[in-house]
Amino acid sequence: MKKWGDSLREEGLLRRQRYADVFNRVDRSDFIPEGYGKLADRDEPIPIPFGQTQSAPHIDGIFVDYVEPAENETALEVGTGSGYLSAILSFLVRRVVSVERIASLSKWASKNVSSLGRDNIDFIVGNINRICFKTRFDIIISTASFRTEPLFLKEMAKSGGRIIFPLGSFPPQRLIGYKGGKKEYLGDVAFVSIQD
Numbered sequence: 001m002k003k004w005g006d007s008l009r010e011e012g013l014l015r016r017q018r019y020a021d022v023f024n025r026v027d028r029s030d031f032i033p034e035g036y037g038k039l040a041d042r043d044e045p046i047p048i049p050f051g052q053t054q055s056a057p058h059i060d061g062i063f064v065d066y067v068e069p070a071e072n073e074t075a076l077e078v079g080t081g082s083g084y085l086s087a088i089l090s091f092l093v094r095r096v097v098s099v100e101r102i103a104s105l106s107k108w109a110s111k112n113v114s115s116l117g118r119d120n121i122d123f124i125v126g127n128i129n130r131i132c133f134k135t136r137f138d139i140i141i142s143t144a145s146f147r148t149e150p151l152f153l154k155e156m157a158k159s160g161g162r163i164i165f166p167l168g169s170f171p172p173q174r175l176i177g178y179k180g181g182k183k184e185y186l187g188d189v190a191f192v193s194i195q196d
Helices: 004-010 017-025 057-069 084-090 103-112 152-158
Strands: 045-046 052-054 072-078 095-100 122-124 137-142 157-167 172-181 184-189
Touching: 004 017, 004 057, 004 084, 017 057, 057 084, 057 137, 057 157, 057 172, 057 184, 072 084, 084 095, 084 103, 084 122, 095 103, 103 122, 137 152
Parallel strands: 072 095, 072 137, 095 122, 137 157
Antiparallel strands: 045 052, 157 172, 172 184
């Protein structure tokens, strides 16, 4: 099992040792389909069921480092995918709510995470464009790209909340962050798009 936390820390993508320790703890190979096992140690995206992809580890590192999760916080993840990032977040925050539009993919992710014995992840099936949460979140991470800027995510965040998401219909897309009420451009990325 590759210690992704050590690699991402050495590359300067994870500034806190606590985050690196969690990446070291979660085995990426437990979250990819059979036949792709040898790709788990490569820093590249991996195909997962239903035409989706699991992000390269350096992207997950960028997400986590930017939103700076703390133990007493709640996180919203848009796009559950394989459950790999859900699992990582579950060790870093109090509660994770992960939304996935594909029911079978959400079920697969839940099964992947179950081996870790985590009980602080709520897997929700639905389209983020049509879900209304009564609670607000400290951090929001989207692993799928919005075609237009998702201003409604700001309404889902607590005061002082941190948000990161890809923006654009086709690669290269822009990675956008909000921290302290300030919008930041973080670089170009390539992600699947959110369905309307």
